Amino acid sequence: xxxxxxxxxxxxxxxxxxxxxxxxxxxxxxxxxxxxxxxxxxxxxxxxxxxxxxxxxxxxxxxxxxxxxxxxxxxxxxxxxxxxxxxxxxxxxxxxxxxxxxxxxxxxxxxxxxxxxxxxxxxxxxxxxxxxxxxxxxxxxxxxxxxxxxxxxxxxxxxxxxxxxxxxxxxxxxxxxxxxxxxxxxxxxxxxxxxxxxxxxxxxxxxxxxxxxxxxxxxxxxxxxxxxxxxxxxxxxxxxxxx
Amino acid sequence: xxxxxxxxxxxxxxxxxxxxxxxxxxxxxxxxxxxxxxxxxxxxxxxxxxxxxxxxxxxxxxxxxxxxxxxxxxxxxxxxxxxxxxxxxxxxxxxxxxxxxxxxxxxxxxxxxxxxxxxxxxxxxxxxxxxxxxxxxxxxxxxxxxxxxxxxxxxxxxxxxxxxxxxxxxxxxxxxxxxxxxxxxxxxxxxxxxxxxxxxxxxxxxxxxxxxxxxxxxxxxxxxxxxxxxxxxxxxxxxxxxx
DNA sequence: ACGTAGCGTCTACACCGTAGACACGTTGAG
DNA sequence: CTCAACGTGTCTACGGTGTAGACGCTACGT
Numbered sequence: 378x379x380x381x382x383x384x385x386x387x388x389x390x391x392x393x394x395x396x397x398x399x400x401x402x403x404x405x406x407x408x409x410x411x412x413x414x415x416x417x418x419x420x421x422x423x424x425x426x427x428x429x430x431x432x433x434x435x436x437x438x439x440x441x442x443x444x445x446x447x448x449x450x451x452x453x454x455x456x457x458x459x460x461x462x463x464x465x466x467x468x469x470x471x472x473x474x475x476x477x478x479x480x481x482x483x484x485x486x487x488x489x490x491x492x493x494x495x496x497x498x499x500x501x502x503x504x505x506x507x508x509x510x511x512x513x514x515x516x517x518x519x520x521x522x523x524x525x526x527x528x529x530x531x532x533x534x535x536x537x538x539x540x541x542x543x544x545x546x547x548x549x550x551x552x553x554x555x556x557x558x559x560x561x562x563x564x565x566x567x568x569x570x571x572x573x574x575x576x577x578x579x580x581x582x583x584x585x586x587x588x589x590x591x592x593x594x595x596x597x598x599x600x601x602x603x604x605x606x607x608x609x610x611x612x613x614x615x616x617x618x619x620x
Numbered sequence: 621x622x623x624x625x626x627x628x629x630x631x632x633x634x635x636x637x638x639x640x641x642x643x644x645x646x647x648x649x650x651x652x653x654x655x656x657x658x659x660x661x662x663x664x665x666x667x668x669x670x671x672x673x674x675x676x677x678x679x680x681x682x683x684x685x686x687x688x689x690x691x692x693x694x695x696x697x698x699x700x701x702x703x704x705x706x707x708x709x710x711x712x713x714x715x716x717x718x719x720x721x722x723x724x725x726x727x728x729x730x731x732x733x734x735x736x737x738x739x740x741x742x743x744x745x746x747x748x749x750x751x752x753x754x755x756x757x758x759x760x761x762x763x764x765x766x767x768x769x770x771x772x773x774x775x776x777x778x779x780x781x782x783x784x785x786x787x788x789x790x791x792x793x794x795x796x797x798x799x800x801x802x803x804x805x806x807x808x809x810x811x812x813x814x815x816x817x818x819x820x821x822x823x824x825x826x827x828x829x830x831x832x833x834x835x836x837x838x839x840x841x842x843x844x845x846x847x848x849x850x851x852x853x854x855x856x857x858x859x860x861x862x863x
Numbered sequence: 864a865c866g867t868a869g870c871g872t873c874t875a876c877a878c879c880g881t882a883g884a885c886a887c888g889t890t891g892a893g
Numbered sequence: 894c895t896c897a898a899c900g901t902g903t904c905t906a907c908g909g910t911g912t913a914g915a916c917g918c919t920a921c922g923t
Contacts, residue, residue: 391901414880426881427902435880482729488784489725493819494800501804501812508811518811519818527832530777538773541731557737561744568751568761569744575762576736589770596839634870657911667872669912678911 388422393431396421397441404442404479412438436490440497443483446473448499452506459514464590466507467532471586474536481540485533504529524597531593535586542580551577631665636674639664640684647685647722655681679733683740686726689716691742695749702757703837707830709750710775714829717779724783728776747772767840774836778829785823794820 389395399420404412414435418425432438450473452466474481488496504525511521554577558570632638642663647655657678661668675681693716695709717724731739747768754764797820801813 413878415878424903426904429881430901478732482725482732485780486725486729489721489780491784492796492800493784494797494803496800498804501809505809505812508815512811518815521811522815522818523828523831526781526828527778527835530781530832531774532777533780534773534775534777535770537728537732537776538769541734541736553735554737557735560737561741566744566748568755568764569748572751572761572765575765585766585769588766589773591843592770592836592839594839595842596835596837599838599842600834656909658909668910669873670871672912673870 391421391423391427391431393441396428396431397438397445400438400442401445401477401480405477408479409439409482412442414438439483440487440491442480443487444497444499446477446480447484447503449473450503452503452510454506454510454513459510460594462510463528463594464587466503467528467535467586467590468583470532471536471539471582474540475582478540478543481536485537527593531589535582535589539580539582539585542582634664634666634670634674636684639671639674640681640688643681643685644688644720644723648720651722652682652725655685657681682726683730683734686723686730687740687742689720689723690727690746692716693746695746695753697749697753697756702753705753706771706837707833709746710771710778710829710833711826713775714779714782714825717783718825721783721786724779728780770836774832778825778832782823782825782828785825 396417400412400417403417403420412435414425414428417438418428421427428438432441450466450470452462454462456462474484488500493501507525507528508518508521511524512518516524554573558566558573561570563570639660643655643660646660646663655678657668657671660681661671664670671681675684693709693713695705697705699705717727731743736744750768750771751761751764754767755761759767797816801809801816804813806813
C-alpha cells in the first residue's frame, strides 16, 4: 500500500532489514521466480545494483529470506513437559510454512548449499534451542542431536507433504482430480483410484502432523528400553535394534 | 532405422528419453543451474529450440528429470514381511538420492507446483505400490494413505538431512567447522559448540535412516495397541512383530 | 510422384545477474 | 571552514537465459 507500483518518490534509506522484508513480501505475493534483483529494486524505488550493498548475491538474498522466516521460530526450553514443547514447536513451524508457502522450498533446500557451520545464525538458533530442550529433558547430547535430526526431518517432510495437498482453487479440485485419475490406467493404479474420495475429502494438516508426532514420540518411548530413559515413566516391550 | 553413414558429427534422432537422460547427466555432473536449454542443446549437438518438441518448458524438463530418477524406485508388494519391504524401499530411495544429489531438490520440491492427480505417472507409481503394500499388510486404505504420507515425509526429511551433512571436501571440513563454530557467540550456542566433535565425527546416513525407521515402526506398533488393530487381521496378514 | 506432417533451425525479443566506473551526500579530522 | 575519505546509490554494459514464431528440410503414407 501507500503508493503506486512505479515512480514513487518515497525513498527512505535502505537497510538489510528493509531489503529482506521487501524480498519476503515479493516472494509471498508472487512466488520465488518473481524475486529478481530488478523487480526488487523497482519495488523499493531503487536501482537494482543498490541491493548488492546488502546482499552479495541473489543466492544470499534467498538465504536471507529463508532466515527471516525461520528466525520467527522460537523454542523455549523452560517448560517441564518437553514433549508438549516439541509439539508446540512443530505446529509453530507448520504455521510459518503455511504463512509463507513459497519460502518453504528455500527452507528445506538452501541448507544443501551451505555447510552447517556457515549457515546464517538465525537458522542455527532453533537448532540450539532444540538441543537445549532435549538435553534438559535428559538425553545425552549426541542422542539429542540424532533425535533433533529425526524430528527436523519429520517436520520438513510433513510440511512438504501438506503443501502439495493445498489447492489454490478448491472448487476446481473435484474436476481436476477426476480428470487426473481418469488418466491413470485402472489396472495399474487400482489403489490410488480407489482412494479418490479420501483424496477429495481434503487434508487436515494439523491432525496429520499430530499423527506423525505421535508415531515419533511413541516410537521414541518404545526404543527407550535399551537406551537411558529421560523424563518418561512408562515401559513396555523392547524391540531389538537393527544393523 | 535411421542408421545412415556415420558422418563427422553424430546425430541420432532425438527422443524424449534421450533428451531427459542427457538432462539428467548434465544435472548430475554440473548441478541444477547448469541445466539450461542452450547448454543441453549443445550437449546434444542440436539447436536449443529443438528441445521444445520433447518438453514444453524448462520446468517440464525439470519434472522429467525428477521423474526419471524416481521411476527407478521399485516397491514390490509380494513379500510377506511388509516392514522389511518398507525398510528396503527406504534404503533404495536413499541410494537414489545419494546417486543424484542434485536432483533431490526437484524430487522434494517440484510436486509443490503440480496437483497430485496431474503428476507424471512415473512419480505416482511408487505411491500406488506403496499403497498396495500397506493394504496387503492389512491396513484399511485410508489409514494406508496416512501412513504413506508419514513414511514418505520421513524419507524426504531424512534425505534432506543427510545431504546437507555431506561434504564435498572432507579434508577441509575440520577447519571449516571450527571456523564456523568459533563465529558463534559461546554464551548463545553452548550446546551446538559442545557437539563439535560429534559433528566432526561424520554422519552414518544408513544408520540414521534405520534409526528414524525404527522410531516410525515402533511408534506404529505402539499406537496399534489402542487403535483398531490393523496388522494381524486380514488374510494376507503380517503381524506387527519385528525381528 | 507428391503432398504432408513432424523435426530441427534460425532469428528475435524481453529479461536476467552482475562487474566496474562514477556521482553524490555525509562525516570526521585538521 | 576545508577537505579528504567513505558509504550509498546510479549508470552503463556484457554475456547469458527462456521462448515465440516463421521457416526449411526430410521422411513417409498413399
